[in-house]
Amino acid sequence: MIPSPGSAPPPVLRLEKVVKEYDGSPPLRILHGIDLTVRPGELVAVVGPSGSGKSTLLALLGTLDRPTSGALSLQGHDVGALAERQVSALRAHRIGFVFQQFFLLPGLTCVENVATGLLYTGHSVRRRGIRAREVLRQVGLGHRLGHRPDQLSGGEKQRVAIARALAGRPALLLADEPTGALDTVSGTAVVDLLRGLNADGTTVVVITHDRELAASFPRRIGLQDGRIAFDDTTETPVRTPV
Template sequence: MTWTQQVAEPVIHFSAVGLTYPGPPAVTALRPCDLRIGRGEFVTVVGPSGSGKSTLLNIVGLLDAPTRGTYLLDGIDTGAVSEANRAALRSERIGFVFQSFHLLAHRSAQENVELAMLYQRLARRRRRVRAEAVLRRVGLGHRLHALPTQLSGGERQRVAIARALVSEPSLLLCDEPTGNLDSRTATSVLDLLRGLHQDGMTIVVITHDAHVAGQGQRTVTIQDGLLTERVSEQVIK
């Protein structure tokens, strides 16, 4: 595959992807669906509790494998690789940001970010330099050595975003990234995500918040495992 073909390839490409949990009785968590998310897009996913949002996140994030259909990540057929290679794809190409920050309390902001590179065979100095650079990118250059307990909720989420970015993934996958934040802090995190998108990052945000959903270029809705899609009003204007 040439470099030009790699750039043209969508980051996420579902073809009739679905997931049914075996019974009895069998439960269809995601009905067969098609989905393409191109490089540099900002897509939000909404739906009520139990609608299939978590299932979609787990499939996109290579945490669960679909029971039917084909999922290409950066043009790679994720169903045709070994479990070890799936884990490598997940580590190298997907950055995860969760509602709960999942930071180690006894490690500084910089150390928390460095830990994301622990298995990349990078020299310690190289890990330190990259962690510092990405923390500066998210506006925390002045908080490198602070412990999570010394950080505000918004700062902790920024550390979590920095940790997700440090491996230079193809996709930033966010699950309710503002769910634990007050409105003012949530706005600052959304501003950060918009800035990353403007820099070319591909972002998928799963949320129950209509305001957060409206930040995307496209919104995917899931209801009873059925995926539908609409274009955000901000794209139409």
């Protein structure tokens, strides 16, 4: 769906009465009628304890799974109406993922690892390398282009992972516990990087169990037992340490 001239852009994400169940007798319901809208340029923390449904929600937001019922759209595209190959293409071009574990290939350099994020976008090998260098410099790793993961600190590895997620210029960056494997200093630097990317226009959703981290974000969504317990917004978030 393309907005008409002068109209507001569609939400980056919209969930309407989304339910997710897994097979069983009876079926195991994880998410119970989730209504959620994320608009372009937002910086959102989704917080909740283990078992609250955060991982299931992340899979749905990233189109890695589909709702059992309800509707989910990504930039105006009804995911439920698309074939799997169309969903895969939408995901490859519109969503970047950052995980707690970096998932870097040990035998590849930083440039090569970031370039893997563009494998399914149709870019040539040369163009993938150029873009990888651009985005590594953007995250402050221009001096580490030829280094392998075993030559990097934890914070630098996460920056490489963020660069890989950004390589395709996604509309949405989904970060799952991006500071969970980092020390305090590195974690703070990564959060500051995410804030900077958001300030430049990237929509960012961070999934976390850390309420202190969530409190530092302008919008906080709390999950409890598969339901939205709260959805709070402040114009000027308080910056607290990671």
